[in-house]
Amino acid sequence: MASAKSVTGTVVRRLTRWGTASVLVGGALALVPRTRAFGVQTLMWGAIDAGLAAFTRRQQTVPKKRMLRRILLVNAALDVGYVATGAHLAARTPSFGGRLGAADARGHGLAIVIQGAALFVIDLTAARRL
Numbered sequence: 001m002a003s004a005k006s007v008t009g010t011v012v013r014r015l016t017r018w019g020t021a022s023v024l025v026g027g028a029l030a031l032v033p034r035t036r037a038f039g040v041q042t043l044m045w046g047a048i049d050a051g052l053a054a055f056t057r058r059q060q061t062v063p064k065k066r067m068l069r070r071i072l073l074v075n076a077a078l079d080v081g082y083v084a085t086g087a088h089l090a091a092r093t094p095s096f097g098g099r100l101g102a103a104d105a106r107g108h109g110l111a112i113v114i115q116g117a118a119l120f121v122i123d124l125t126a127a128r129r130l
Contacts, residue, residue: 002129004065008056011072011126015053018118022046026111037107045115065130072127079120086112 002010023046029039063071090109093102100108 001065004068004130005062007068007126007129008062010129011122012053012056014122015049015056018122019046019048019050019053022115023050035107037104038111039107041108041111042115045111049115049119069127069130072123072130076120076123076127079116079123082116083113083120086110086114086116 022042026039026042026044026046029035030043032039062068086109088109089112090106093105093109094100095102095105
């Protein structure tokens with residue numbers, strides 16, 4: 001079993017890398033009309049992930065193992081919800097009162113599925129290390 005400090009460090013590094021890659025790839029894809037929705041959604045998730053990693057890196061204390069494991073497992077459960085929500089959006093393509101086209105709904109939904117799945121892997125892997 002790893003220490004809470006080493007697991008937190010690993011999660012922060014992985015979240016930083018994932019967030020940075022998401023911002024870069026999402027930003028590039030957002031410039032292309034055909035992939036704009038996917039790119040914008042990816043860019044936004046990446047910015048939030050990178051921000052959370054930066055905030056966590058600045059914290060002076062690390063939660064105890066038990067609390068950190070609980071946080072990671074709750075996050076993993078939320079990640080499953082993100083994947084389900086993204087899948088629903090991609091499959092059902094709701095228009096939200098005409099504000100969203102089917103292709104954009106699919107793009108946003110698929111981006112949410114990918115982000116949720118990646119975060120699930122990061123969270124669950126870290127929880128298992130504890």
